[in-house]
Amino acid sequence: MLSNRLKTIVRMVPRAQTIADIGCDHGKVAVALVKNGRSQHVICGDISGKSLDKARKNAKGFEESISLREGNGLEVLAAGEADAAVLAGMGGELISDILNANKDKAPDTLVLSCNTASGLLRQWICENGYRIADEELVFENRHFYPVILALKGQSEKLSDIALEFGPVLLEKKPKVLRYFIKRRIDKTKEIRQQIEKSDSSKKMELLNQIDERLEEYAGIEKCL
Ligand SMILES: C[S@@+](CC[C@H](N)C(=O)[O-])C[C@H]1O[C@@H](n2cnc3c(N)ncnc32)[C@H](O)[C@@H]1O
Incomplete structure (x- = not known):
């Protein structure tokens, strides 16, 4: 069973041939993306071998569609290999650092969900050639998690309040x-x-x- 946060992440990923899930841990996002036909191939990357062992267990039966790669951030990808990448369940600072370290390997479509420093992550998006195309906010286990769809493109300069709460969320005004x-x-x-x-x-x-x-x-x- 996927948590609401993971369901929202999966729903936010556009249909694409190859999707990378960087910091995949349990690999549940990859399995859901393949199961629901959203992607033919998911590359699961994680810096921890133990995390990849969890993903390997969950991906049983989907070995042809899910590749597991141990390594730091986007280093597990070749440039242009993935059409979209998911980076979720990490702090906003770490996600920004991972993207900064290998900008040439970052796909044009990113689904980003951080557990801290969401303002810093939104700032990274807008200052690095992406725009926030959509965003949802999930409340789970007494924490709030933004789930951001960032697409390659020009972003307007965001105010401090827009960085803090998300420009799309401020427009969509969800109850949460x-x-x-x-x-x-x-x-x-x-x-x-x-x-x-x-x-x-x-x-x-x-x-x-x-x-x-x-x-x-x-x-x-x-x-x-
Ligand atoms: C809390 S889990 C999140 C799992 C999943 N993405 C989610 O949202 O539920 C964070 C994972 O990121 C991995 N991680 C941390 N730093 C990383 C890095 N620099 N490159 C790749 N994976 C990393 C950790 O090993 C861990 O498995």
């Missing part, structure tokens, strides 16, 4: 975004209280910055 923003507001208020109690020399400056941010959040919350 309201919970996400609510949690951001609660966390920011907690930080505000801590600053208020401190005797930092920059207290007033920091409080003003936080209040501005809270106003922006409230503005978005109203529009959802």
Whole structure:
């Protein structure tokens, strides 16, 4: 059984001849992509041999369609070999580092899902010749996971708020975004209280910055 997060990732991947799943771990995405006919060939890459062992078990019966390759990031691919790549279940910083390390091997279609630093990942997308074509937000096990479809192309410059919440999510306004923003507001208020109690020399400056941010959040919350 696929979790909601994995189902969303699989749904976001466009039909393509060869898809790479980098940091595949269990390999469940690859199996689903082959099973539902989304792809004829999935290359599963992982830096850990133990992770690939899990993928090997799950891919039993699909050996002709799923290749397993041990290695760092996109190094397991030849340039132009994959039509699309999935990089999911890692931090936004690691995903950006992996893409940066081998830009020539990054396909024109990327499905990216990070568990931290989503703003940094969106920034990487927009500053490296891709645009965010679609995005969904999944709430699972008390965490929020963005699932981003990035396509090669020119992106507009994104505001801090668009980087934080995702320009497409802000437009689509899914119900889950309201919970996400609510949690951001609660966390920011907690930080505000801590600053208020401190005797930092920059207290007033920091409080003003936080209040501005809270106003922006409230503005978005109203529009959802
Ligand atoms: C938490 S799992 C995510 C598995 C799956 N993609 C998902 O979303 O459920 C992260 C996987 O990324 C792999 N990984 C971490 N750094 C990597 C790198 N530089 N290159 C390839 N795989 C990497 C880890 O070994 C691990 O199997």
